[in-house]
Amino acid sequence: MKVSRTYEAQSLAPSFYQSIDLFIFGTVTDEERNRHLAGLWNGQKFPTSYHLDYDLELEEYSLITAPLGSIPEQGTISAAKADITAHLRTQLDSIGVRGKNLLVDITGISQPAIFFMLKLLYEDVRPAHLFFAYTEPFRYRAKSLPSSEDVFELTERFIGLRALPGFVRRPIERRKPVIVLLIGFEGKRAKYVCDTLEVESDNVRVVLGFPGFRPGWQYFAYGGNQSMIEQFQSHRFIWPAAANDPFEACSALYEIRQNQVESKMDSELILAPIGTKPHSLGAAIFALQNPTYTRLVYDFPVKARRYRSEGYGTTWIYNLSRLVKDGANIPTN
């Protein structure tokens, strides 16, 4: 039986929000949508909530209590930071995540912190129920200097490919690397990852956000990556998955892996989640469920802090309870 794991936040009964014990959110950018989910608690009992701030370059984080009614402005948090690999597990334990109902709004949290937190919640600090939430943007801010492949003001600069906390893996010498790009609007990110990892063009697979958050956005994603797709001839290997659905993205990855198995190719999958956050979540789920012969890589973009997106669209709640309960595979929706 197929069990729905994705819900629209607005459609959930108040009892869902009442049942949440702990709420973690972030404000890595000043986008309005980072605060949207908090508003849904209006007039209801607030859970204990925490603000997660992560420094991409230093691999340091802070997790401080932050009442939902007074979410701190980005850049105003001056909490002391600690190394995420060395301390987050202990802190999640100390705030009592184990056995509680946890909701994490990933909209304003950087990918490396999302990946590492999910790893801890999956492998060790298991809550009773786990929900991740994501709020889509209403629209993205257009670039002041656009080109046909670079339309939106998304990334300020790149730190570049480096180790993801908790996901350091060595390349398997005797296995062919097959890279799976979960692409977004910025084609140069995909090109950079392929160039740096030096993967053969025949071994590039693409997961495209289709349908996009809004009608037509898939064309921006495809167009933005067109020269990369041409260069690596990867138009032959494109898997569509709804841009807002981590489970569909995860399913696509299982399908790609199955294809590799069927083609009898001894390969390792290198997942590069450089598109939507829900897709990144899907890639992290897959990487956790398939640690052998899977590498998760990330190019550490520093996001444009201001004016990145405007307004908010749908807020989605992803039910990951089964994942953390028994580590079960969740490729189907």
Add this chain to the structure above:
Amino acid sequence: MTSIDTNNFQNPFSVNRAEHLGADLYKYFAGANLLRGLLSSKSLVLQGGRGSGKTMFFMYHSYESKKREWLSQKSNRSRILEMEKILGIYFKAEPDLVTGFRKKGQDDEWWLGIFGHYLNVAVCDQMCHIVADLKDSELASFKDEAKICEAISRNFGWGNEAITTFKELAERLEEAEDAVLFYINNIDRQSEPFLSNTSRAMRRFAEMLVKSIGIDGLTFHVFIDEFENLEFYQQKLVNSLIKNPDKCLVFDIGVRKRGFKTFSTLAENEQISAGNDFRPFDLEEEISGSGYERLIREICAKRLRAVPELKDYTEGDSRLRIDSYLGLYDIKKEVDLIVSSRREPPYLKELKTRLTEMGSDGKGRDLLEMLAKENDVILSRLTLVLLMQGKKTDRILTELKKYKKGEISEYKDWIHNYGTAVVFLLCRDYRQRKRYFGFDTYLSLSSGIPRYFIQLCFYAFDYANKDDGFVFDTAEQFSIQVQDKAAYHLSISKVDEIDTYPPVGHKLKRLVLVLGRVFEQLHKRPTISEPERNHFYTDYDSISDSSKEVLNSGIMWAVFQPKPLTKIKTGRQPRGIEYHLNHIYAPYFEISYRRQRRLDIPATEFNKLVDGEDAIVAAVAQRLSKIKLGSLTDLLQFQDMQAYQIDLWSSDESQ
């Protein structure tokens, strides 16, 4: 998954990376003569930008490639141990791996123990695979295999385990590698694994294996590629291994320019130095000029030979020569293409006015008549430039007459100095794009980086096939249009990707776009006082740290290529380095790819270009180009392939 049919044209340049050539890599390795003897008992430091051939060199010399190269078809047995004295191990410093050995609440000194152990395990693992393969292939027997395995096991704390074969040892070493990574992924809850001495096991292992194989002078070489990715302390560790060489185990590194974070070793106050401790070899500098041309021809010939339709052609056949497809740059062809777009030369009115105004003594009219008779566009356009420079009509006429008679004439120098620069002015006059075509042009555009040349050829063959229906059965020279489109395509993509070059790609891209536009404007100056300015000098010692970071990063990514200063303009100017914008960007900015004149940028102005606010950058750009340029937004406007197509259509409409 979607699936669509593709054209079955086999582009010989579709693979542009050593890593993708697979088991047949050795068949494509070129430059054996140029690079012979680089590997020796002294460590090699192979320098060069991305695509300069470092990886190709190391992968070619690795065990797997050499074993295959020396495979005898007759006996199906490799003669590697008879033909080679080096057993090469390729180790790429993957950025997503080596940067895992940092932070996590520990300092570099602590990490040194962990990374040193990991490197030790990884190198031993690779050596183990080589000897296991030699044994399986019956190329060596290793009577003392069990004894060696036990000895090495003790180094890793596995003395109690019964490890007696190389295969068992390799498996155990791989487990140890994973154990280290598991530890650093879960550093807060895992206990520290047993840590081996940084280099003892690998050296002992190499020595025992060489002795067991019994070939004098046999050495293991570890090729550490992408050395620049290593952390500061990791580089110190490798530097120490270089400083203290071992007769059976040598470390060679591949590194980008300015990729050394330190030359220090782990010992206090100790550094490695070129000559004493390692042999430096800069691929871009040491393989230049005719050497680079030979290398490129060889690379291309090997790729063309792999095309099924060309497999029966013998060496030296024109179909295996890349210049047969690209031809050579021909200024006359380009000028013909430019002027064919309009009947009335746009500059002619100006030339007539000047000569009739200035030629009251009749010299002007004589010159005009002579130019009309010659009907040589370059000569006429150059004459206008000379007049605008303030040269007297009389002198110009006299020199032109001498030139036409074949006598010694200043015109010869003027054509030499300004001939190509005049083409840029003609492009402006006729509102045409500068065209980039020909083998020699591609050679210059590739800036000493073979991968750029291969990529240029990839697009040229691709467009020739798609646009002009080129197939190898009817091989013919590619059109100028196809070659120019290919050059522009690659140029755009190289400019576009600059902001992904960490750590300061965003600053680097802005700097390149501004400098490129300044050079473009300088190419259009009607007097051509300084022809074809496409590189710059700034006093490195006087620029800010932030500017130095951007400049060094640009050099590391081969965006800028440093070269010793050529002409000293004033006695006060210090000798130093000038910085060339990689010529691959020339088609994007429509500037020259030749090494001609430079632009001197004062340090204060350079700092502003790197870190200034938009209005300040625009003002500096305006001062440098000496014309009104508009806002920074105008300067940075990105021209992609769509813009190129529109440009071409506009040109067509004007014809």
